[in-house]
Structures are given as structure tokens and as C-alpha cells.
Amino acid sequence: MARPHAEQHRAGSGNALRAAVLGANDGLVSDLSLVMGVAGASLGSTQILITGLAGLVAGAFSMAMGEWISVTSARELYARELRIEGRELRDMPEAEHAELAEIYRRKGLDAELADRVATALSASPETALDTHAREELGIDPDELGGSALQAAVASFGLFCIGAIPPVAPFAFLDGDTAVAVSLALSCVALFGIGAAITRLTGRSPWYSGARQLAFGVGAAVVSYAIGVLIGSIV
Ligand SMILES: [Zn+2]
Known part of the structure; x- marks a missing residue:
């Protein structure tokens, strides 16, 4: 028995999860690298904590602003x-009708049917604009209402949450234990983020988690090594 269509496709809720994973991952990887970099340079726990918190605030603002600009400019461009x-x-309905019919012919409809579909979808100005937006411009007019402020606030919060695991231990612990x-x-957290994204991609959580872990730890190791190098020079 076929399962309902909606159960098999998660693209609708996918955007929010994608944004959440991206924001948290950014906070986690960037602040982990930052903290490991200064730990490699043999800074004390208090200095590492201050660095980590400053990195958290700086990164969260940068993410929020980037998200805001991205949503705003995309919407302005689409509008x-x-x-x-x-x-x-409005000015050249015939040419636009021919353009639409041509799109359906390219999709394999015969000329007469393509013409009828184009005519039907041009019946009202609203339907015509909606159809041209989707078929010709590749824009989904229903997706233009996203709030830039909401996106900015969400990514700020998610970046902060992602940055907690690498930074928080330096508030309570010292030295190698803290590191x-x-x-x-x-x-x-890296493994968890990798596994969480498989709810969208449908891949194995183990594979995706391990891959995320490898990349994140790789970034931390390189940062630590650079920190050691800089610490020995400065
Ligand atoms: Zn058009």
C-alpha cells in the first residue's frame, strides 16, 4: 500500500532544520577552532574563556547580519x-503567452496542448504572474514572505547554542582537563549535528555523524597546531 505522499517528502520542514543545523554548526566549529587555537598557544583558562565568549558574540552577530542581508536581498531581487x-x-500578453506555450512544448507537450495549457494558466493576471514566476523565473512567489528579522534572531541564538560545548568547560575547569x-x-555535538541532518537527507546517521566529527576535529587540530606555532613565535 502506498504511503501518503506528504510522509515521504520533508522538504517543507526542511528549511527550518537546515537553517538550525547550519547555525549551530557554525557556532560549534568556529568557536571550537578558536578555543583550540588559543589553547595551542598556551593561554590560561580565563583568557581562553574570554576569547571563546568574544568569538561567540562576534560570530553570532556576523551570522545574524549575514542571514538578514541574505533574506532581505533575495526578497528584494525576487520582488x-x-x-x-x-x-x-500587462504590456505584451501575446509574447508572454507564446513564451509560456514554448516552455510547455519544451517539456514535451504537443503544440496544441501547450497552447491550451498556456491559455488556461493566463486566465487571470494573478495566475499568469504566478505561473510565469515559477516556470520562467524559477521563483516560488509563496516563499517570499520569510522574515529577515526572524532569520537573523534565530541564527544568532543557534550560533550561541552551537558555541556552548567548546567554550563552557573553560568557565569551570583548568588546563588540559578543560581542553x-x-x-x-x-x-x-559534532556527531549529533551530523546525525540530525540525516532526518533530511535520509542517509545513515552513523556515516553522516562520523563525517561531521572528522571535519570538525580536523579543523580543531589544524587550529591547535597553528596556535602552537604562533605561540612559539610571539
Ligand atoms: Zn514571462
Whole structure:
């Protein structure tokens, strides 16, 4: 028996999960690398904690602003494209109709059917604009309403959450113990993020978790080595 279509596709809820994973991963990997870099240069726990917290705040602001610009500019770009398309539909409906019919012919419909579909989908200005937006511009007009502020606040918060595992141990522990606990907590978080994304991709959580762990630890090891090098020079 076929399962309901909606159960097999998770793309709808996928965007929020994708954004959450990306934000948390950014906070985790960047602050883990930062903390390991200064740990490699033999800074004390208090200095590492301050560095980690400063990195957390700086990264969270940068992420929030990047997200805000990305959502805002995408929406402004799409709105402009839709305005132009709307004007073209008003000023040269015949040419736009022919354009739409051509798109359906390229998809394999015969000329007569393509013409009928184009006519039907041009019945009202709203439907016509919606159809041209999707078929011609590749824009989903329903996706333009995303809030830039909401995206900015969410990515700020997620970056902070991601940065907690590598930074928090330095508030309570000292020396090598703090570094070891920071690394261990970060490994768990890296694996968790890798496994979480498989809810979208449908891949094995073990494979994805291990891959994420390898990349994150790789970044930390390189940062630590650079920290050691810089510490010995400065
Ligand atoms: Zn068009």
C-alpha cells in the first residue's frame, strides 16, 4: 500500500532544520577552532574563556547580519523580477503567452496542448504572474514572505547554542582537563549535528555523524597546531 505522499517528502520542514543545523554548526566549529587555537598557544583558562565568549558574540552577530542581508536581498531581487514580469504580462500578453506555450512544448507537450495549457494558466493576471514566476523565473512567489528579522534572531541564538560545548568547560575547569572536556563535548555535538541532518537527507546517521566529527576535529587540530606555532613565535 502506498504511503501518503506528504510522509515521504520533508522538504517543507526542511528549511527550518537546515537553517538550525547550519547555525549551530557554525557556532560549534568556529568557536571550537578558536578555543583550540588559543589553547595551542598556551593561554590560561580565563583568557581562553574570554576569547571563546568574544568569538561567540562576534560570530553570532556576523551570522545574524549575514542571514538578514541574505533574506532581505533575495526578497528584494525576487520582488523586482516579479514587478518586471508583471509589467511584461500587462504590456505584451501575446509574447508572454507564446513564451509560456514554448516552455510547455519544451517539456514535451504537443503544440496544441501547450497552447491550451498556456491559455488556461493566463486566465487571470494573478495566475499568469504566478505561473510565469515559477516556470520562467524559477521563483516560488509563496516563499517570499520569510522574515529577515526572524532569520537573523534565530541564527544568532543557534550560533550561541552551537558555541556552548567548546567554550563552557573553560568557565569551570583548568588546563588540559578543560581542553579535553571542551573537545569531548564538541565531538558529541559534532556527531549529533551530523546525525540530525540525516532526518533530511535520509542517509545513515552513523556515516553522516562520523563525517561531521572528522571535519570538525580536523579543523580543531589544524587550529591547535597553528596556535602552537604562533605561540612559539610571539
Ligand atoms: Zn514571462
